[in-house]
Amino acid sequence: MTGTPTVSPAPDKPWAADGQSAGDFSVKGPDGAFEPTNALQSGKVLTLEELIDIGQRNHPATRVAWQQARQAAEAVGMVEGTYLPIITANVIGGYQDLVTPVTGLNGDTDYIRTNSQGVVPNIALQWLLFDFGERQAWRDAAQRTAYAANVNFNGTHQALIYNISRSYFNYGAAQQDLAIARRALQNSLELQEAADGRYASGLGTTIETAQAKQLVAQSKFRLVAAEDGLSSAYQDLMGSIGVSPRSKLRIASSAGRRLPRARSLPTEKVIEQALARRPDVLASYAALQASEANVEAADAAFRPKVYLGAVAAANNGRIQTGTLPGADFQNTTSGVVVGMSIPIYDGRIRERRRNQAEAAKAAAAATHELTINTARSEIVVAANTLQSALSSYEAARELNIAADTTYEAAFEAFRNGLGTLTDVSTAKAGLLDSELAQVDAHAASLVAASTLAFALGNMTSRTAPAKATN
Known part of the structure; x- marks a missing residue:
């Protein structure tokens, strides 16, 4: 990349392309510079x-x-x-309540409630390599x-x-x-x-x-x-x-x-x-x-377009099932993918x-x-x-x-x-x-x-x- 083109330094100054002279618009009076x-x-x-x-x-x-x-x-x-590349920081948090019906030996139906909650912070990268x-x-x-x-x-x-x-x-x-x-x-x-x-x-x-x-x-x-x-x-x-x-x-x-x-x-x-x-x-x-x-x-x-994607995430959460003791969990995830999309x-x-x-x-x-x-x-x-x-x-x-x-x-x-x-x-x-x-x-x-x-x-x-x- 050659960089963003330059513009004139001020509205009353001439613009010149790189390496060229644009002269000078401003001509002062006989008394020299003045405001x-x-x-x-x-x-x-x-x-x-x-x-x-x-x-x-x-x-x-x-x-x-x-x-x-x-x-x-x-x-x-x-x-x-x-x-x-485009790099974004994301935070995903949530709560889930799952109720599962369970049939007992005597034919009665019971319900087990499972609660889970967690926070997943991640950093994602998107990079279009070739277009x-x-x-x-x-x-x-x-x-x-x-x-x-x-x-x-x-x-x-x-x-x-x-x-x-x-x-x-x-x-x-x-x-x-x-x-x-x-x-x-x-x-x-x-x-x-x-x-x-x-x-x-x-x-x-x-x-x-x-x-x-x-x-x-x-x-x-x-x-x-x-x-x-x-x-x-x-x-x-x-x-x-x-x-x-x-x-x-x-x-x-x-x-x-x-x-x-x-x-x-x-x-x-x-x-x-x-x-x-x-x-x-x-x-x-x-x-x-x-x-x-x-x-x-x-x-x-x-x-077609060829792109690169990458993600690094950490998962912190807790799960609770019925009257059983709750369990905390923590894991990390990372990955890199290369893909190609073809418009049809x-x-x-x-x-x-x-x-x-x-x-x-x-x-x-x-x-x-x-x-x-x-x-x-x-x-x-x-x-x-x-x-x-x-x-x-x-x-x-x-x-x-x-x-x-x-x-x-x-x-x-x-x-x-x-x-x-x-x-x-x-x-x-x-x-x-x-x-x-x-x-x-x-x-x-x-x-x-x-x-x-x-x-x-x-x-x-x-x-x-x-x-x-x-």
Whole structure:
């Protein structure tokens, strides 16, 4: 026996197979190690890396997956225990009253009462010596299931890191949307002030002042919507971390995050390497192997079993017959037997159990194939999405530069009496749309980069997009 498979030492630590390295999920913030509870209460501005560390230590999903891995490891130990003998200590005590009719010489019937009582302590041994592969098959199935549970535990961490990253980038976009809405309101107020000034000097009209007030009202409406969007994004972030929705955390902005460079579509070699490390693919393959071992165990149930039995007992008692003096007795017994049992008929239970195992094997094979196909599709789609998001960001950035120039020129012309409020309003709407488009494209690119890393099986906190230095 090789021993019970190991599990991760803690819910926030990665699992690694014997002799292999699993890397490290935990990435600390710029201030080094910290306790999540202190970080939640300190009021400091938390980076993505620190949020991931908090999530890994607090989210119930990691503890659930860890406990499931421990259960699977204990199941292996239970199967391995069947290779060892079972020793039991037993104590049997009893009392017997026997009445025997006796016919006398004169034909009368008399009755003789015999009483006996005793205590028999014994030690018994049961040991299954050979079962022609049944226990080995159960053991292989349990080990594969334990491996799948450990891989799923690491996969849970990767999914947690991805969800936190996605929520963090979306929250960052909501922060920037709110900042844009506030700037838009300020610009609308400045435009209203200019319109009122033109009207007071006799250069403007009531239509212009009404349009300016309408722009202010629209900006206030967008501000309310942006505040609501930020609140929703914050709750989504708290949920992904696994902390109370009432928590008041200060979150660092993602506006300075550098975007990855555009890459070509993954080659077949890259996809194959990703499939070899994706937790869902590894777990589905382990489940297939476990189902194959279950079929072998079902086949072995049709074969004979050889067992060893032994017993050592002591008998202490007393017997009393009629009016004769009672007699105490004491003896010991020991014995060893070797036997073999051959199953002949059990109402087709073993046959149906084997059919059930075969069906489970076929389902596991189909699930593994489906998992591989889904993974391939996710990798290609994620790569395409990242390319599209990066192209959208570049287009939005160029659009924003042009829209900003247009708005500044239109506003300056209106202030000097050379333009109309309609021109300014149109330019302002174009600038607002371009700013929101650039923010959304930036966040979408970061999320797409995280999605591709997750699809490739590389989603650890250190693979998150780096922070820009500009």
